Amino acid sequence: MATVDLKDVKKVYPSGVEAVKGVSIAIPDKELCVLVGPSGCGKSTLLRMIAGLETISAGTVAIDGKVVNAIGPTERDIAMVFQNYALYPHMKVYDNMAYGLRNRGTPKDEIDSRVRSTAKVLELSALLDRRPRELSGGQRQRVAMGRAIVRNPKVFLFDEPLSNLDAKLRGQMRVEIKNLQRTLGVTSVYVTHDQLEAMTLADILVVMNAGLVEQTGAPLDVYEKPASIFVASFIGAPPMNLLALTGSSSGPMLADGTAIGFAARETPAVTLGFRPEDADVTFNAEALPGALVLPATVEAVEPVGAESFLHCVAAGSRIIVRVSGRATAKPGDQLRVVAKAEKLHWFDQAGKRVD
């Protein structure tokens, strides 16, 4: 029902700290945009600026085509789900959900029907007479969601809503949030530091670092073509393996002098990377043209069940290789790590992707 457009948004605190250094994002109607990044990257500040809880130092925020810089959170017609839920401790679940509607002067019977139907969707009907402290973490989370949904706002804002839940519940709620958002068709902005949450929820993934957007795109595009070393190491678990390169007359070499066994690239790449799942290991010594072959020593094996992670040392760097099922390698084994050339990522001096 609404688009959200950020144009060159900046946040400078009175202390002079620049938390957001010029961010532009366009979120189409009904899409869920996830802002992800390490703590202190400005993602929460950005969200709070969209909400109107934080003043905007420069640039514009537009909701539904209308610039909202100067108007307060109430008039922006947004709803927010907070990390600690921020439920009113003295109000029953029903009143928690109804409070925003009452403040807007919604007629009583309409409030009642909206609260009850929202409660039904979120399976809270039996809990309407309870107080927040009588609820479990997951139930509180639902009430916080309900409080947002019941208002039927133009935009949902989520500020790390799942970070206080245990891992299992987090997984459930993730799916639930995604389904709800899709059913309701409300444009949403979701802040998280959890890259798994970001990948699974996002229609648009925005990776932020140090107050700037590193990359914007569909989650899988970002995963497959990270725009920078930062994105490559932030998105994906375990992170991408990165190896430093040194140039020489005969083409790029790894730090320990191992020559790369295929055509050198034109562009001056100084780092090469590959995902743990894009590599394999072999004990054989046959030549493998068109692939990166690294002699490696296994340091540790992490069996996770369906897959195993081999922690190896190759060319002076630690790398991780994912093999499916049980690993045959043991710590101390000498083997060769093989990564196909087309699965390699190259980055230049500034850490940017080179294609």
Next chain:
Amino acid sequence: MIGQSPLRTFIAHAVLILGILIVGFPIYYTFVASTHTLQTILRPPLPLLPGGQLWNNYSEALFGGIGRIGGVSVGQLLLNTTIMALGVAVGKICISILSAYAIVFFRFPLRMTFFWLIFITLMLPVEVRILPTYKVMVDLGMIDTYAGLIIPLIASATATLLFRQFFMTIPGELVEAARVDGAGPWRFFIDILLPVSRTNIAALFVILFIYGWTQYLWPLLVTNSNDMNTIVIALRKMVSFADADTEWHLVMVTAMLAIVPPILVVVLMQRWFVRGLVESEK
């Protein structure tokens, strides 16, 4: 619990019982005195057990109709004191909760200056500023009025500080959630802040009620007419009669009556009082 051995339990209980005896004995003894005749009291030693004059003494003090303190009944004295204590307690809470609200939740110029100004008034209790205050009350014609009894005592730096500390523990997200929900400053205060601080308010009310009830110096100065005396002042006036005439049995009865309302307040609000001091509900 730390101590589980019988000896420790015994010692703990012994200490507690001793404490109760030390605190409770004077009150018990006052009660005993209030049940004897004047003659018994004046002829020491005073018996340790209650006498048979309970009904006589209490009915005489309450309904005797003798103008013991310038023709003012005990009922009137209790009413005066109750009005004063309530006025002081409620007034202090209203003023301090509003100033703490302003200091914690609003950003305005000289905010910290105002905070420190309030803080500094801790160093200026009634006794220190009693002359100028008295002069102001005289000029405003507030001698012998309830307003004169209450208003000079109503500002409280301590209560402001307590509320400030409590408000600072309220998570910022709660404030922001209310803003997103369309609650303005006033709505937030009424709908969220007041209910959340109700245990603190109750605890403070108990303390301040007793503070108001036991005021001595200020009521003594600001009331000239016997009609406006508080019960504490009246008690003293009863004693200051010519030595031999002091009706000790009635003084004791009045003293007993004077401690009943504070006890009632404490007993009735005990649950809230303890919760307000112990837990912060969030």
